[in-house]
Amino acid sequence: MYLTREEEKILDGEYGEVKEKMFRILVTIGDIYDADRMIEISSTQISGVSYKSIGDFGLEFLEDLADKGAEVSVPSYLNPAGIDTKIWRELGFPEDFAEKQMRIINAFKKMGVYTTLTCTPYLIGNLPRFSEHIAWAESSAVSFANSVIGARTNRESGISALASAICGVTPNYGLHIKENRKPDILIEVDADLKDISDFGVLGYVLGKMIKNRIPYIRGVKSANVDQLKALGAAMAATGSIALYHIEGITPEADDFDIRGLERLKLDERDVREVRERFSREEIDAVMIGCPHASLNEIREISEIVKGKRLKKTLWIFTSRFTKELSYELGYGKIIEGSGGKIVSDTCMVVSPIESMGFRVIGVNSGKAANYLPTLCKCKVVLGSIKELIEMIT
Numbered sequence: 001m002y003l004t005r006e007e008e009k010i011l012d013g014e015y016g017e018v019k020e021k022m023f024r025i026l027v028t029i030g031d032i033y034d035a036d037r038m039i040e041i042s043s044t045q046i047s048g049v050s051y052k053s054i055g056d057f058g059l060e061f062l063e064d065l066a067d068k069g070a071e072v073s074v075p076s077y078l079n080p081a082g083i084d085t086k087i088w089r090e091l092g093f094p095e096d097f098a099e100k101q102m103r104i105i106n107a108f109k110k111m112g113v114y115t116t117l118t119c120t121p122y123l124i125g126n127l128p129r130f131s132e133h134i135a136w137a138e139s140s141a142v143s144f145a146n147s148v149i150g151a152r153t154n155r156e157s158g159i160s161a162l163a164s165a166i167c168g169v170t171p172n173y174g175l176h177i178k179e180n181r182k183p184d185i186l187i188e189v190d191a192d193l194k195d196i197s198d199f200g201v202l203g204y205v206l207g208k209m210i211k212n213r214i215p216y217i218r219g220v221k222s223a224n225v226d227q228l229k230a231l232g233a234a235m236a237a238t239g240s241i242a243l244y245h246i247e248g249i250t251p252e253a254d255d256f257d258i259r260g261l262e263r264l265k266l267d268e269r270d271v272r273e274v275r276e277r278f279s280r281e282e283i284d285a286v287m288i289g290c291p292h293a294s295l296n297e298i299r300e301i302s303e304i305v306k307g308k309r310l311k312k313t314l315w316i317f318t319s320r321f322t323k324e325l326s327y328e329l330g331y332g333k334i335i336e337g338s339g340g341k342i343v344s345d346t347c348m349v350v351s352p353i354e355s356m357g358f359r360v361i362g363v364n365s366g367k368a369a370n371y372l373p374t375l376c377k378c379k380v381v382l383g384s385i386k387e388l389i390e391m392i393t
């Protein structure tokens, strides 16, 4: 890979041990993927924040890095952690877990990372423009940035995103290069997609079917931002799809010649079959907000629960910013009045819900449905928000 003189100096250690180490990680990745050079990026989104995912080893690594003076050089945003940093005690999160989690967040803060603690940074001000190069890590955020915005990022790991945050560059390969963004399979959808959970199920099926390919989807007549984030999140979870195109909807869909692509059809039956595969047991809790809920989703939930008294736990995961706004607008109070909670900074997958007594969880998210059984040892009931709220009213 071609390196500039400045970059050679970084590798020679002229800018200190931390930068050298981090840059070496990027060079190694670049060599593996045959990158021709480094390119500048405008922002990073860093995963690997929850103590549940990175443990003591990760905590010590980050504290050591921060103590050695590591500092980010581009706007860098943090993925959800394992606790709500304000009301973890009230929600019953374990004390020692919370203490270690706060140390992780503080280490990132010391490095200059914005402690946004959300997987939807694009909803709270980190909105890249079309074709901008970025280095994002959380898979649903990566999918959204590539597909819906048309920005360019590979699916980074927590460590490669942090290395890019510190060095301000990423190796030029994969989805940073236009021709690699070409769809390689045509998906014809013949199903009535209305609810967010319908999009989650479609993403769930597609990910399982096509793994890491780039689909060109035909037949989706309309989709709003919340539906697209649910679709991309599920596809990225059951497959590892980092980019999709939808005819007439996503910005790069018209840029490629799709003649001759392999075709696959998906209809109502495929979607129904997946829904039926999930548990029908009685649920202990409803958990919404994977990816983190938008203000619109929170408003819709507040309209559904208004005047009701919920018999079981309802947690809605979102960013702190969106939570505060939803309280200012009165939605938070309505949800609390019904017995529900808006929980920020974390989510049902990266928090330790398995050690908090939850066993069967109702979700409207294809991604959460995929991860809860393995990462949280919980059974899943998959439904629309309305259906789920009915189950606990």
Ligand code: F3S
Pocket: 079, 080, 119, 138, 140, 233, 289, 290, 291, 292, 317, 346, 347, 348, 349, 350, 367, 368
């Ligand atoms: Fe976000 Fe957690 Fe889902 S990080 S996409 S809410 S698993």
